[in-house]
Amino acid sequence: MELRLDRLTKQYKQKLAVDRIDLELKCGVYGLLGANGAGKTTLMRMICDILEPSSGEIFCNGQNIREMGEEYRDLLGYLPQNFGYYQEFTAYKFLLYIASLKGLGKEQAAVRALYLLDMVGLADQKKRKIKTFSGGMKQRLGIAQAMLNEPKILILDEPTAGLDPKERVRFRNLISSFSKDKIVLLSTHIVSDVEYIADEILVMKEGRLIHRGAPEVVTREAKGLVWECKVDSRYADRYVEQYNVGNLKNAGDETILRIISDTKPCEEAVEAEPTLEDLYLYYFSEEESRQ
Amino acid sequence: MKEERKNKRNRRQEEEIRAFLKSAEQPEIDGERKRQTLELLRMERKWLHIRSRKPYIQRVLDQTAYLSPAVWLIQGALVLILGWSFCVGDRREILINLLLCAPIIGIVGFTEIMRSYRQSMWELEQACRYNLRQLMGMRLLIFGIVDSLVACGVTVMGFGAGIWASELLGFFFIPQILSDCVYLYLMARFRRRFQGITLLGAAVFMTLLWVTLLEGIAYDPQLRQRIADPFILALLLLACLGLLALCCVRFLKGVEAEYCGA
């Protein structure tokens, strides 16, 4: 399975949402990192053939996806960032409905629906109406529907939003086990979700792909930019205002700060080993503070 | 002149190169190697799995099962009201009931059709194999068939109650079809921002409009005679059906506009 994006661009009246992205995706898990408004959702919508690009093409196994039409969507599984459900449907009926739109036969749909409900831990809730579900349960149902047609290309937009830590671990395991021979592209703010399962990280900023590589390689970008220092708790706020602080931990009279900065923030600061989270903050702290 | 000479020269060059290249001996193909490759490919081919398409009728029937039961109940209730009216009402009451029901029948179906937008499912459905446009088309077809059956029922009941064809056309079919056209226009216009209340407001407006129109016609004997001409009514009916088809196409094309990020 191979997906190739060729100078993909989306221009809205006021904004260039995606700017000439060239990308080749082969089997594996790709984590798409970027702040809100970076163009992640727009990019994913174009890959799912929901949105027409302003220019550029997408090829799946050498064929233009627009020429492939239905056959391409047959390979896809998509979880949008925000979507409603048919609230009066039960979880099971909802999956059967989506399965019918995905072209599955009745028996096959029933088997897959039950299997996936079990996988995401909703087997007991299958007869309950979706309007009674919590946010986390709805999200799990969303992940289940994306996998109904055994997609070869799985696109998940913020899939872990609303999941508690236990559910997030379950989700990570689910994706890891699923991703053999498939392309999985998931976008997230929550760096730890992709740090351990992604084969490759794609960093997106203002519509462009600014960096890509294995998590360790991408993280190395932040080498020499991460510092840990202990400061008097009274002055901790000053540091927070002045610098990009990744983490803050109170230790009695002192506060341990993890600062991302090009220059050493204070005498006592010690260089720390960067994590992917630090890299994310390095690239996106301005955007985040603007939100 | 220069251009012609240049072209001639290019063509000659092409011919020379072609002759030179084709002078090459076709490389011989080792029969055994070829046979081995074909055998390997035959083995690989056996693992191929091609997912065939569900027939359209099957898909439409599948969709029917997922429509809201409330739709059938309300439409059934409307038909019952009309049926009861045909049985017990006098001519005037029947005609008023027909006129009132005509715009309402459409609301039920179209509100259901727009469910994908109202409940924010459109994005997910658009990414499915049988995507949003096909889905909308199927829903339109289902309600088209249902409305046609209702129309047949009303016709039979109407004739049974002594209502003329021209009255059925003027008090029911034409108002119903034109109301549907208005609803389709509104649906195409608002799409994602669509609310059920829009159709309700439109239905009220349409009802008032028909009542006013028909009162106007009732007081003008010449106009009444002309309109009551079966040929004119049939022409009007055809024109309305044509307009309805156009509105359906426009609505479905509007689904594609989502695709372009409009």
Add this chain to the structure above:
Amino acid sequence: MRDSELIKRIKQGETELLDVLIESHYDGIYRFCYYKLGDREAAYDCAQETFLHLLRYMDTYVEQKRFKAYLYRIAGNVCMDWFRKNSVQFAGEELLETIVREDSELKRVELSDEVLRALQVLSPVQRDVVILHFFYDFKLREIAQITNVPMSTVKSRLKQGMDKMKAYMERSR
């Protein structure tokens, strides 16, 4: 039976017709790889790989009456991958010189015949266009589809390829 007819039936489940489809194109694909790579063994391997790719992608392939162009595009990509893996630098201008000197020594290139030597003078992309145009009589529009570049690029590559061929033919006379 025409390609589009075969594919239509294959997609409806008669997958054994794939054998017929493959056999009808095998010779052409082998020869394409041979002219492109200049090596018989590599050509057998690449031809096999091309059809394996075809099988792998068959369930997603959508017939648009351009099957031949699609197949040759796969073959072109497979050959490019072979070039990359075997880090072959195309001989190009240097070859033109060395041929004249008569003591050329080129690894991995089986120069069994005059035409093959001529083709090796071209860059891989020029070679593609020349082979597809002159051996297979593909139109420029089809070559643009196969190689996934604009028509203007195809025209300029063809012109450059023809100029180099002409130069080679003149020097070796």
